[in-house]
Amino acid sequence: EDKVVQSPLSLVVHEGDTVTLNCSYEVTNFRSLLWYKQEKKAPTFLFMLTSSGIEKKSGRLSSILDKKELFSILNITATQTGDSAIYLCAVGTNAGNMLTFGGGTRLMVKP
Amino acid sequence: DGGITQSPKYLFRKEGQNVTLSCEQNLNHDAMYWYRQDPGQGLRLIYYSQIVNDFQKGDIAEGYSVSREKKESFPLTVTSAQKNPTAFYLCASSIDQGRETQYFGPGTRLLVL
Numbered sequence: 001e002d003k004v005v006q007s008p009l010s011l012v013v014h015e016g017d018t019v020t021l022n023c024s025y026e027v028t029n030f031r032s033l034l035w036y037k038q039e040k041k042a043p044t045f046l047f048m049l050t051s052s053g054i055e056k057k058s059g060r061l062s063s064i065l066d067k068k069e070l071f072s073i074l075n076i077t078a079t080q081t082g083d084s085a086i087y088l089c090a091v092g093t094n095a096g097n098m099l100t101f102g103g104g105t106r107l108m109v110k111p
Numbered sequence: 112d113g114g115i116t117q118s119p120k121y122l123f124r125k126e127g128q129n130v131t132l133s134c135e136q137n138l139n140h141d142a143m144y145w146y147r148q149d150p151g152q153g154l155r156l157i158y159y160s161q162i163v164n165d166f167q168k169g170d171i172a173e174g175y176s177v178s179r180e181k182k183e184s185f186p187l188t189v190t191s192a193q194k195n196p197t198a199f200y201l202c203a204s205s206i207d208q209g210r211e212t213q214y215f216g217p218g219t220r221l222l223v224l
Contacts, residue, residue, distance in 0.1 A: 009151070032211055041152075042115075042201070042215040088153060092211035096161075097142060098169070099211060101153035 004091050006102035008087050014110050016081050021105045023089030024071040033065055036088040043088055050056040079109045115216035117202050122221045132187045134202030135181050141207045148199040150166045162183055187217040
């Protein structure tokens with residue numbers, strides 16, 4: 001059975017801090033790893049990673065994949081209160097376009 | 112203005128009642144999905160559909176049913192057989208079978224009276 005585990009479960013930081021969120025996976029026929037940000041309602045897409053060692057970056061957010069060790073990290077630098085959200089990691093396989101989601105990391109950024 | 116819409120925003124179900132959650136997309140996506148999210152947990156797949164008139168069970172399909180009569184619509188019925196339906200329900204779509212990036216609707220929160 002495919003499994004995706006995120007850590008930590010929750011995190012409280014102050015504005016300006018840097019955070020690292022972790023996602024490890026055990027799946028058959030890995031194809032891609034996706035990160036989403038969920039504020040109040042709909043998760044919004046952040047990144048899709050398919051190759052090891054290539055960093056994806058968008059503003060203060062960046063992510064990298066390690067296919068040998070089967071994990072990904074999501075970094076957020078200079079955090080702002082607007083970064084407060086649940087961050088979801090999901091893995092796609094070659095079996096189709098279904099995704100297996102991790103349990104999420106709840107990030108709270110205090111002013 | 113393309114996107115995915117879900118209605119209602121909140122839904123209350125009485126004991127023994129079937130309720131239907133609406134999901135519509137105007138993105139021209141072939142594939143659509145229904146997920147359930149419980150507090151402190153990730154998303155679990157209920158049903159998915161790759162194409163009109165075809166759908167498959169996900170990990171937690173018991174007590175739910177779906178239909179896909181039109182490309183843009185994928186309604187979910189929570190039947191009375193679903194004994195613990197209180198959750199946040201998210202609908203998503205993706206372009207086609209080869210593309211896994213999914214885009215989500217705003218969700219429906221279902222509460223049991």
